[in-house]
Amino acid sequence: MRHSLLVGSIAALVIGAGAPLTAQISFDARRDAMAGLPLFGDGSLSRYNAAFRAVPKPSGHAFLTIPIPLGILQALKDSTAFDTDSSYFNPVELANLILHPPIFLEVKKAPTPTNNVEFDIGQNAFRVNLGQSAGLVPTDQFGFGASARLLDIGFGAKGVRIGAMVWLNYDVGFVLGDSLRQFLADSAPAHTNTNYNVLEEALAQGGVAPQIGWAGKLTGTDSSGLYLGVNARYYLGLGYARMQGNTGFTTGDTLFAGSNPVTPSVAANFDRATLKDGMGHGFGGDIGLAYVSGPLQVGLGINDVGATITWPKAKIDTFYYDTTTQNVQHFTVDSGVETKTKIPVSYLLNGTYTLPTGTTVGAAILDNGRGTTVHIGGEQRVGPLAVRAGIERDERHKIEFGWGGGLRFLFLSLDVGFVTHSSSLSNSRGVTMATSISIY
Amino acid sequence: MKAKRIALTLAAAALALSCGEGKAIFNVDVYSFMTGTGSDTVHYTLPPSVSGNFDVPPIQVSLVQGIGKAVDTVSLQAAAALVNALGGGTANFQVFFASDSASTYAGPPYIDASGTAGPGATTDTLKANVVFNNNLFSQDKLWVGIRLAASSGASGMDGTMKLSALTLHIVLEDNKGF
Numbered sequence: 272m273r274h275s276l277l278v279g280s281i282a283a284l285v286i287g288a289g290a291p292l293t294a295q296i297s298f299d300a301r302r303d304a305m306a307g308l309p310l311f312g313d314g315s316l317s318r319y320n321a322a323f324r325a326v327p328k329p330s331g332h333a334f335l336t337i338p339i340p341l342g343i344l345q346a347l348k349d350s351t352a353f354d355t356d357s358s359y360f361n362p363v364e365l366a367n368l369i370l371h372p373p374i375f376l377e378v379k380k381a382p383t384p385t386n387n388v389e390f391d392i393g394q395n396a397f398r399v400n401l402g403q404s405a406g407l408v409p410t411d412q413f414g415f416g417a418s419a420r421l422l423d424i425g426f427g428a429k430g431v432r433i434g435a436m437v438w439l440n441y442d443v444g445f446v447l448g449d450s451l452r453q454f455l456a457d458s459a460p461a462h463t464n465t466n467y468n469v470l471e472e473a474l475a476q477g478g479v480a481p482q483i484g485w486a487g488k489l490t491g492t493d494s495s496g497l498y499l500g501v502n503a504r505y506y507l508g509l510g511y512a513r514m515q516g517n518t519g520f521t522t523g524d525t526l527f528a529g530s531n532p533v534t535p536s537v538a539a540n541f542d543r544a545t546l547k548d549g550m551g552h553g554f555g556g557d558i559g560l561a562y563v564s565g566p567l568q569v570g571l572g573i574n575d576v577g578a579t580i581t582w583p584k585a586k587i588d589t590f591y592y593d594t595t596t597q598n599v600q601h602f603t604v605d606s607g608v609e610t611k612t613k614i615p616v617s618y619l620l621n622g623t624y625t626l627p628t629g630t631t632v633g634a635a636i637l638d639n640g641r642g643t644t645v646h647i648g649g650e651q652r653v654g655p656l657a658v659r660a661g662i663e664r665d666e667r668h669k670i671e672f673g674w675g676g677g678l679r680f681l682f683l684s685l686d687v688g689f690v691t692h693s694s695s696l697s698n699s700r701g702v703t704m705a706t707s708i709s710i711y
Numbered sequence: 712m713k714a715k716r717i718a719l720t721l722a723a724a725a726l727a728l729s730c731g732e733g734k735a736i737f738n739v740d741v742y743s744f745m746t747g748t749g750s751d752t753v754h755y756t757l758p759p760s761v762s763g764n765f766d767v768p769p770i771q772v773s774l775v776q777g778i779g780k781a782v783d784t785v786s787l788q789a790a791a792a793l794v795n796a797l798g799g800g801t802a803n804f805q806v807f808f809a810s811d812s813a814s815t816y817a818g819p820p821y822i823d824a825s826g827t828a829g830p831g832a833t834t835d836t837l838k839a840n841v842v843f844n845n846n847l848f849s850q851d852k853l854w855v856g857i858r859l860a861a862s863s864g865a866s867g868m869d870g871t872m873k874l875s876a877l878t879l880h881i882v883l884e885d886n887k888g889f
Contacts, residue, residue, distance in 0.1 A: 387734045389737075390738065392737060392740065394740070396740065402733075527744070
């Protein structure tokens with residue numbers, strides 16, 4: 272059990288170290304070609320800014336985009352990630368697939384570094400030199416997470432919209448203890464009587480939320496206006512689970528001697544509630560502003576404001592390492608206790624400018640509560656052809672690029688977008704080719 | 712938790728982060744595991760014109776659980792001080808490795824360094840460096856033993872051989888995951 276916890280922590284460290292953008296690759300190849308710049312009419316703007324529900328959609332925008340998932344075929348052929356019983360099973364590849372779902376074709380895989388790892392071992396000495404890979408050791412909190420609206424349906428009239436959505440929120444974060452970080456990143460020797468630990472926290476929650484909203488023009492003329500959008504939502508939680516812990520081990524007087532040279536250290540709290548414990552509940556909402564003036568559109572949206580979920584009857588367990596039994600024990604601290612969780616607030620600031628020459632340029636800054644992404648992109652249309660390009664700074668502060676084009680024939684458009692990504696466990700870039708069909 | 716577990720956990724972290732292709736290299740100071748245990752010193756006494764072997768009890772050495780699929784190369788450096796007190800003869804310093812203690816001395820030695828003891832009180836250093844390839848060294852633990860194989864001269868011989876260095880340099884191929 273203790274070994275599983277420690278190895279599980281290390282496995283989570285592996286996954287967390289490769290944390291990518293949660294939505295770096297869009298299903299819309301047009302958007303990918305512009306490095307993820309939200310497009311008006313593709314749903315992403317109104318997802319993050321309720322005011323855009325009221326902004327008149329420009330002529331010629333696509334009302335449906337269908338991805339062409341060429342990457343799935345490629346992924347199914349990769350047995351090193353799925354054949355867990357084989358000698359060539361590669362958990363790094365599996366982690367990559369989880370973090371970077373293979374919807375589209377990977378035309379250039381991020382090159383895996385060739386790197387030797389060196390260990391120095393003595394009875395009272397242990398040191399590891401990761402070489403260039405030491406740069407991958409996280410020096411501050413790392414992890415991954417997302418707040419998703421899996422389904423958002425409703426109907427409306429006169430600017431009022433009544434509906435419901437299915438929501439999901441998860442967040443996983445890790446921090447290496449100082450000693451472990453120095454051991455891995457700085458090739459520091461292991462010390463006796465020293466604790467090597469990882470601080471971890473994880474939350475997963477989901478439910479449904481009936482909502483009512485309004486979006487409309489506050490003021491303006493036919494060609495310009497200031498729009499406001501608001502949503503009020505009552506979150507109903509179907510279940511949640513949360514863990515906060517500190518796991519590791521403490522070395523003894525000698526590193527490699529005796530029957531028990533290290534002592535595991537485990538201190539974790541685990542609380543959760545399911546539907547049978549009663550639904551979680553809480554209020555929250557969105558607010559957005561958008562200003563349109565001719566070819567210029569700017570907007571600011573704030574989402575899940577005040578979204579605190581109260582769970583009426585949660586169960587809380589504590590896990591710890593018992594030095595007497597030399598095993599991890601747990602006991603229930605309380606059951607039927609009220610707890611609270613939060614959904615991170617997200618912000619979107621965006622702007623686009625469309626010229627009469629068929630040129631559209633735009634920029635967007637998105638903060639989803641786990642980091643900020645910046646997107647800048649543009650499109651040039653020449654008859655049925657479109658050429659697109661963009662640049663993005665992702666949550667890890669890495670610069671990524673997008674480029675591509677499209678060909679439109681009547682009401683159909685075939686679009687291809689190439690986008691770089693650094694979401695694998697390597698710092699080098701791979702290239703994904705997104706393909707989609709849009710219907711106008 | 713056994714020593715191999717701390718090594719496994721930290722090594723798993725190290726190799727998981729290192730990812731990609733490359734070799735896993737282990738520099739193991741075997742001497743540090745033996746010093747102070749009595750297994751680093753062999754006392755020998757032989758009557759005239761007799762040959763004999765003097766073994767120390769095998770000792771276990773912890774490595775990291777075999778993460779590489781095959782051993783690329785193993786380098787072994789060993790040195791011992793041969794301190795002869797009386798008489799003289801020839802002495803061979805031998806080092807053995809095995810996967811279990813019972814068979815430590817069953818196979819041929821990995822190191823066999825010869826020298827001369829005596830006549831009389833003398834001190835000699837026996838050294839050897841060897842390179843080989845053996846998948847025994849991809850396991851998570853080894854048993855090591857040292858032997859003095861001696862042949863006495865007309866006056867017999869008496870003295871001690873003390874290990875002064877024993878280092879393993881193991882290169883494993885292709886560290887893909889754990």
